[in-house]
Amino acid sequence: MGREPEVSPALPTSAGPAASVDAVTAPFPAVAALAPQTALEALAGPPQRFLASAWPWRSLAYLLAGLVPGSAFAAVLTPVRVMGGPAAVPVSLAVAAVLLTPVARFERWRLRYADRQPLRGLPGGWWPGWREAGHTLVGLFALWWVDLLVAAAAIGGPVVLILSPVVQPTAPEGEATLAETFAGSAVGLLLVPVAAYTVSAWAGARAAMARAMLLPQEAETREIARSRARLVDAFEAERRRIERDLHDGAQQRLVALSMKLGLAGLDLPPGSPAALRLDEARELAGQALGELRELIRGVHPQVLADRGLPAAVRDVAGRSPVPARADVALDRRLPERVEAAAYYVACEALANVAKHSGAGSCTVRGRLRGARLVLEVADDGHGGADPARGTGLTGLADRVAAVGGTLTVESPYGGPTTVRAEIPCEW
Template sequence: MGYLRSAWPWRAALYLLSGCLCTVAVGLGAAGLVLTAPGGVAGACCALLLVTGAVGVSGVFERRRLVLVDRDRHGVPRRRRAIGYGAVSVLAVGWVDLGVLLLALGIPCGLLLSPLQPTAATWQSVTGPIAGVLLLPVVAYPVGAWAGARGTVAREVLDPGDRRLREVTRSRARLVDAFDAERRRIERDLHDGAQQRLVALHMRLGLAGLDLPPGSTAAKDVREAHTLAGEALAELREFLRGVHPQILTERGLPAALRDVAGRCAVPADLDLGVPGRLPTRVEETAYFVATEALTNVARHSGAGRCRVTARLHDEVLRLEIEDDGAGGADPARGTGLTGLADRIAAADGRMFLSSPPGGPTLLRADIPCSSPPAS
């Protein structure tokens, strides 16, 4: 019943009807030229030219009307494929579409109009429309099935390369999601396990040092162990912050960006216009980009100040990191820019880099916030 309540039965019927109209128009035009032309040869040539032109237009028209049964966007088809499919569609398959529509809709429509027949009996005037109404939902299924099959064939013929590219994009997105989930698991295990044990060890060493005689060798060794435990704890916390920061999960992207900017060696100004929470993938990608970009600023730019801007516009998060350093950033020099571009592309986003010699350097990431299509 969900199919019948949706717009798909109407879209399927409109998809087939548009193909039928194109086929019938070409057929009638060709027949008219043959019958009305002064000479048989001239009429045949005109009809051939008409069919040839219609075939080319039909292939392009097919891509336009394919959106009725396929929501995915498609690129411009190759000319040979478009012409070949147009020829098959106009000369053969279009007539099959017409037959399917006439067979599927002709019987219910005939029953609905049965009371208008002069010879119809009284019982036919009553039962005919009822039977027609009951048959209409039934015929919606074969019409939808045929339209779906036609659309699948058209998509594979006209757009095989883009379809494979979409599958690769979806596969890459799934890999990124799996990688992020594994990072979150590692962060959770380290936070709840190793970090808690290090905290307990650090505290017990501190308490043990208080019980030892000041100046003794044992007290000195315990103090050194206490210091080393504190350093290990600090390093683990820094590592966990890089794997998947707890602040990003608990408080969202703006708070996480303030945290990473506050820890940057180069003073950073913030301009954050992100209302509320964003999809998890978007927040994680933006945080990863900001962290790596600010690390590059601190290590390679020689900048005295930088700026982090995050704005949401038309369902796209725009993240910009700008610094007043020496410029000349080059992805080939191994500063992580290629990895940034790959990570942004995996989220269906785009990265722009402007870094002329002498600066300033501007890195911009546009990350769409809409959900990716399910595979």
């Protein structure tokens, strides 16, 4: 007997009948472009969006934070350099060695301002590795001066020009006229976007350099990823086998049982005690069949295997009690483990929206960004989602981590909430 088409797991329906994806008329949150995760990604976006975002300020904060250890290092070494002598170089290296550990940890911390992507695989110990040590030494001896120059030029130039009518006299002969000072202010205002791009470009380059030096060796990372991929593939293959055995075995027997009970009821007088008991047995068989089908869908939904992630997400969004809009656009099928992980992120996130958010609508958006699948589920609820208060989001993070991805949750009190999964498609 051929398989009947499967659908995705049903979501809670306590809020009313499921809303159709295409027939929803309630207003949706705007489906915005996927948020940039680094300063360099933000620079590649539209200028108006970049200048209105927090990235120029985040980049400036990243550079200014880098001045703290550099200034401390310079302050300690200034007396040594003034005195000179053969001990200057050894003392400088000794001071750098003492500052190595706290500066390395500080560098890890400040990277979040210019790069939101977590540093997976970063050594967890107190003492930094040799790559971190090299990055820290280069930063202390050289790069912090560049940070200082870029930050000073970006802040000082526009600020001085903008404030020129206040700080520069305008009356006596030989000094700037009022028109000239206000012209300087106009030039200063025009330099603000240039300064924003300059600061963000340098901060993005510095963050990319830090990420390249702080991450583990590429070969080690690749081997770990391949090993994890083999385990996930084996797990998914076993899930498919269980789903197939349940579908072709127990489910078909329950269907046959329900049909035989129905045929047997035709031979009994309507309303007789035996006919009533047979009807009850048939109803119980139907309930068991429905529960088994839900179990099969949970093990591995057939719509995902047959039609891919976009169709599966549209299907589960259509069953959501909260009006949901699905916008998943992919130009190819992804590896099975990637599609399965992304699908369960969408299912669990939509279930959480229905249970806890109090939202009136939500969106599911998925795009390929390079070699990564980025899936976002956003709602307009009251926010305050905390992974520490339950196992749902923690379980999702573990599932995504199993395929080499990351899960982030942004849920300030008052909303909105965005669950974002980034999953590599090529290991």
